[in-house]
Amino acid sequence: MSSARTTVLSILAAACAVSATSCARPEPYTAETFVMGTAAWVTVAGVGAAEAEEAAQEVFREFRRIESVMSTWADSSELSLLNAGAGSGPVAVSSELFALVDNSLRYSRETFGAFDPTVRPLVLLWGFQGGEPALPSPDAIDSALAFVGCDGISLDDAALAVSLSAGAQIDFAGIAKGYAVDRGAAILERRGIRRALVNLGGNIYALGSPPGGRGWRIGVRDPRGGLGTVGTILLADAAVATSGNYENFVEIDGRRYGHIIDPRTGRTVDGVLSVTVAAPTALAADALSTGFFVLGPVEAARAISSFEGVAALFALPNGVRIDYKVIGEFGRRLVLGPETDGPR
Numbered sequence: 001m002s003s004a005r006t007t008v009l010s011i012l013a014a015a016c017a018v019s020a021t022s023c024a025r026p027e028p029y030t031a032e033t034f035v036m037g038t039a040a041w042v043t044v045a046g047v048g049a050a051e052a053e054e055a056a057q058e059v060f061r062e063f064r065r066i067e068s069v070m071s072t073w074a075d076s077s078e079l080s081l082l083n084a085g086a087g088s089g090p091v092a093v094s095s096e097l098f099a100l101v102d103n104s105l106r107y108s109r110e111t112f113g114a115f116d117p118t119v120r121p122l123v124l125l126w127g128f129q130g131g132e133p134a135l136p137s138p139d140a141i142d143s144a145l146a147f148v149g150c151d152g153i154s155l156d157d158a159a160l161a162v163s164l165s166a167g168a169q170i171d172f173a174g175i176a177k178g179y180a181v182d183r184g185a186a187i188l189e190r191r192g193i194r195r196a197l198v199n200l201g202g203n204i205y206a207l208g209s210p211p212g213g214r215g216w217r218i219g220v221r222d223p224r225g226g227l228g229t230v231g232t233i234l235l236a237d238a239a240v241a242t243s244g245n246y247e248n249f250v251e252i253d254g255r256r257y258g259h260i261i262d263p264r265t266g267r268t269v270d271g272v273l274s275v276t277v278a279a280p281t282a283l284a285a286d287a288l289s290t291g292f293f294v295l296g297p298v299e300a301a302r303a304i305s306s307f308e309g310v311a312a313l314f315a316l317p318n319g320v321r322i323d324y325k326v327i328g329e330f331g332r333r334l335v336l337g338p339e340t341d342g343p344r
Helices: 049-070 078-084 095-110 120-126 138-145 176-190 282-306
Strands: 029-035 038-044 153-156 161-164 196-200 203-207 216-221 229-235 238-244 249-252 255-258 274-279 311-318 321-328 334-336
Touching: 029 049, 038 049, 038 176, 049 078, 049 095, 049 176, 049 196, 078 095, 078 161, 095 153, 095 161, 095 176, 095 282, 120 138, 176 196, 176 203, 176 238, 176 282, 203 216, 203 282, 216 238, 229 238, 229 274, 238 282, 274 282, 282 311, 282 321
Parallel strands: none
Antiparallel strands: 029 038, 038 196, 153 161, 196 203, 203 238, 216 229, 229 334, 238 274, 249 255, 274 311, 311 321
């Protein structure tokens, strides 16, 4: 789920409680793999195990293909080749990569720059993708910020070409997993599957509902870590993603720094424990969970008006307790557990 999600790890609980089904119906089938730096699950209901396994494996192949295009870890990926051409003029890219750059720019504009695909120089500076973690000096942060900002990206629609200014680097860590999940859900739909969950590192799309249920029950993970949940979201033909700092962080001089960076300041974000976003697509949920985490609930409440069907749950530190704040409209889809104080 950032600009600066080096990877948005599995923030939501993977297990979903499925309503009781008739004995005549096949049990939901789940397949699992590891791809794009995280765990992935596909759960399919309403078809036999062989058909479900075949469908899940097609989804996993698509995830691996997208990883080969979008990875910043592989020098041979299309994205890495684009980054290597920064400062050298327009680089012809695939329509897929071009569209994802274009979408990233849109989410950056509509989150007031809080989601920014050019945050990579800061990610590297802080040690969130290789290297030794170290607290950057103010001068080092200012130097990296000189290469951050969407004004360093130019698009040529007619030529399907992208130009990056010298020193600029694109990182899709805050949007690629959501994009992959949407692609996976489209594969299942094309195969005639109408009841399924696609989960890539906590970026989840719920296709239809489980047999006998009104939606898939998705656990909202406790932002203090561990495997506990603080509530559930009932999801059908929609997506959810969470950004949080409790799994991906570095420790420097005994202090923990979360991996989500404000691309406007170059500093890591504190003051928010997690943000869970429900949206019509997994791509939107992925990008907005990161953007809203950076913005905080006040600014996010302004940004959310640009999007239809989007709601967010913030977990905010308040001394030894956690306060929860909802923006947008979950309706009856969100149920917080007794250990929370309820949405405010």
